[in-house]
Amino acid sequence: MAQTADFVLERLREWGVHRIFGYPGDGINGMLGAFGRAGGDPEFIQPRHEEMAAFMACAHAKFTGEVGCCMATSGPGAIHLLNGLYDAKLDHQPVVAVIGQQKRISLGALYQQEVHLSQLFADVSEFCEVVMHPAQVRHVIDRAFKTALTHRGVTTVIIPEDVQEEQAQPSPPKMHGAVFSSVGWSRPRVLPNEAELAKAAEILNEGDKVAILVGQGAAGARAELVEVAELLGAGVAKTLLGRDVLPDGLPFVTGPIGLLGSMPSDEMVMNCDTFLMVGTSFPYAEWLPDEGSARAVEIDIDGSMIGMRYPVEANLVGDAQETLKLLIPKLRRKEDRSWRDGIEKNVRTWNRIMADRAGQSFGGLVNPQAVAAELSPRIPDGAILTTDSGSGTNWWARHLSIREGMQASLSGTLATMGPGVPYAIAARFAYPDRPVIAFEGDGAFQMNRMHEMITVKRYLDRLGGPAPFIFCVFNNQDLNQVTWEQRAEAGDPKFPGSQDIPDVPYHKYAELLGLRGIYCDKPDQVGAAWDAALASDRPVVLEFKTDPDVPPLPPHIMKEQAKKSIKAELREPEKAGLARHGFRQKMAEYYEKLPGRDK
Numbered sequence: 001m002a003q004t005a006d007f008v009l010e011r012l013r014e015w016g017v018h019r020i021f022g023y024p025g026d027g028i029n030g031m032l033g034a035f036g037r038a039g040g041d042p043e044f045i046q047p048r049h050e051e052m053a054a055f056m057a058c059a060h061a062k063f064t065g066e067v068g069c070c071m072a073t074s075g076p077g078a079i080h081l082l083n084g085l086y087d088a089k090l091d092h093q094p095v096v097a098v099i100g101q102q103k104r105i106s107l108g109a110l111y112q113q114e115v116h117l118s119q120l121f122a123d124v125s126e127f128c129e130v131v132m133h134p135a136q137v138r139h140v141i142d143r144a145f146k147t148a149l150t151h152r153g154v155t156t157v158i159i160p161e162d163v164q165e166e167q168a169q170p171s172p173p174k175m176h177g178a179v180f181s182s183v184g185w186s187r188p189r190v191l192p193n194e195a196e197l198a199k200a201a202e203i204l205n206e207g208d209k210v211a212i213l214v215g216q217g218a219a220g221a222r223a224e225l226v227e228v229a230e231l232l233g234a235g236v237a238k239t240l241l242g243r244d245v246l247p248d249g250l251p252f253v254t255g256p257i258g259l260l261g262s263m264p265s266d267e268m269v270m271n272c273d274t275f276l277m278v279g280t281s282f283p284y285a286e287w288l289p290d291e292g293s294a295r296a297v298e299i300d301i302d303g304s305m306i307g308m309r310y311p312v313e314a315n316l317v318g319d320a321q322e323t324l325k326l327l328i329p330k331l332r333r334k335e336d337r338s339w340r341d342g343i344e345k346n347v348r349t350w351n352r353i354m355a356d357r358a359g360q361s362f363g364g365l366v367n368p369q370a371v372a373a374e375l376s377p378r379i380p381d382g383a384i385l386t387t388d389s390g391s392g393t394n395w396w397a398r399h400l401s402i403r404e405g406m407q408a409s410l411s412g413t414l415a416t417m418g419p420g421v422p423y424a425i426a427a428r429f430a431y432p433d434r435p436v437i438a439f440e441g442d443g444a445f446q447m448n449r450m451h452e453m454i455t456v457k458r459y460l461d462r463l464g465g466p467a468p469f470i471f472c473v474f475n476n477q478d479l480n481q482v483t484w485e486q487r488a489e490a491g492d493p494k495f496p497g498s499q500d501i502p503d504v505p506y507h508k509y510a511e512l513l514g515l516r517g518i519y520c521d522k523p524d525q526v527g528a529a530w531d532a533a534l535a536s537d538r539p540v541v542l543e544f545k546t547d548p549d550v551p552p553l554p555p556h557i558m559k560e561q562a563k564k565s566i567k568a569e570l571r572e573p574e575k576a577g578l579a580r581h582g583f584r585q586k587m588a589e590y591y592e593k594l595p596g597r598d599k
Helices: 004-014 026-037 050-064 076-080 082-090 134-151 161-165 194-206 222-232 263-271 320-330 338-359 368-378 391-399 420-430 442-449 452-458 480-490 506-512 523-534 559-570 575-592
Strands: 019-022 043-045 068-072 095-101 125-130 154-160 210-214 235-238 253-256 274-278 295-300 314-317 384-387 407-409 436-441 469-475 516-520 540-545
Touching (some): 004 154, 019 050, 026 043, 050 068, 050 407, 068 076, 082 154, 095 161, 134 154, 194 295, 194 314, 210 222, 235 338, 253 263, 253 338, 263 338, 368 523, 391 480, 436 442, 469 523, 523 540
Parallel strands (some): 095 154, 210 274, 235 253, 436 469, 469 540
16 A cells, blocks of 8 residues: 555645655655655655755756755754755745654654754745644645745645655545645736826836836746837846846846946936836845935735835736736837937946956956856857856856846845755756856855765766756855955955865866866966866866955945945955955946047
8 A cells, every 4th residue: 555655756746846856864764765666756866965955946946937846854854954945935936845754653752853843944934734644645735835836935844754654545534624635726817906007107108217127026028028128218127036037138238236236237226217126126225226216116926025125106016027018008118218328338338347357367366257258158058057155146147148048046035155056956957958057156165065066976867968067166265255245344354264265176076076177277268168168078167266356346336335445455464466456447447438438
């Protein structure tokens, strides 16, 4: 007779789950036995750590639009899932976590590895339930999926080990208290209020300087966004989670916004008189218009977040694409294109500034901007791009040009270190024929991400393939983003005790595992290193020895940050190098202001 664990996997398969990322332990022994009987569907993918499993489930949801699924044992295994699950929660991705628990007879006895999992997972989960009887499995799993999809979040199913091993009850006994649920869910059409649409159109039509900001909630609305931008003579800035919503090659797309953003995005948003936000919860007020300086319209499917980032006059609660389709007929084309012309000029100027900065050599180590700039024109069609949290994210955001058909993502709201590698691995499992490239800081790579190269080795027959699969590591022996934050936000110099990290030959580690390792420490060989990595017949760890003193300059330097940076620099052991690097990077902007540059 089938066990409850077998029915769990059968139900997951009915919900479209064919790959579960997890790590074994005795708290899921029943589930592991069921995997052995399942014939590889769903398959159990074993990373090196449960946190990686949760990141992979989140990435699966991001890149496929399906529900991601991860699994862990009781106690410590379950605890390890939390960081990756919070990444999914904060970036609104549907993920179902299936977790083991000690046998029911031992609960409440302070038994080994007994953790109150319902309390532990209550905050990260939209739905969290313990299965205490085999007949519960059906409706608990069904509700977990329906809730994850409806609320675009994490749900958790906890199954004690003895329940996993009991006889399955796919159909509960017909009695009081029994529940008969079903598999199935459909995405609703969420449309805004008609009067609010008319108000939004009036505001947008009256504006002379319209700026649009899009996030991941605008995915799928590319054609509509382009039409709205054309009608309104607007430019479009993108949050990091919205990087692949519109191609960067469109002349009015100003690129990223915020601390890691572009000057054209900053100048457009700060000088607009009308602000349209679509599918974004970008939180940083210092990079949005001053309150009262711009009239605002917002489109978001989540009504609880409308008007929570900037005061808006028209609150359009609805799906981005559906709402824009209804809005477009109400918009009038603006005949004065001077605002748009200025935006496009700023984009051209910024692109030259980025090229100038990336082309600078400081007489030794590789300029990290050149790593991204040299890759950008070489990115294969249909590539999936991931990155970690760190200074490398700046270069990923600013120097990589996203084309039609590409996908890109990172840990947006949680901004945790660690997801770049597992995101890439999950993407490769989902799309084995597509190129996948991850940007990794050496700090994040050391933080157990380099161990996931063992996962790549284990599944090499699945992950190898003919398409490039590259892990690009910025080796600067510095937790660089935090170092710069210490200078700009606290006014303190770099503290080597916390910021220095060991020098590790990452490319040699890859070779030890049978992967390809490529090392580059010469500024004039960056392009050749990328060519070699892109031509490799195996997954590659591409290591660049980069300069830690190249500053990730914000689009505009705030007065308080400038004061603190100067204060920190005066106490820096390497202050001469910092000043020289920062001066040359800043001079690229002033050079662009010379007459005749925009031809």
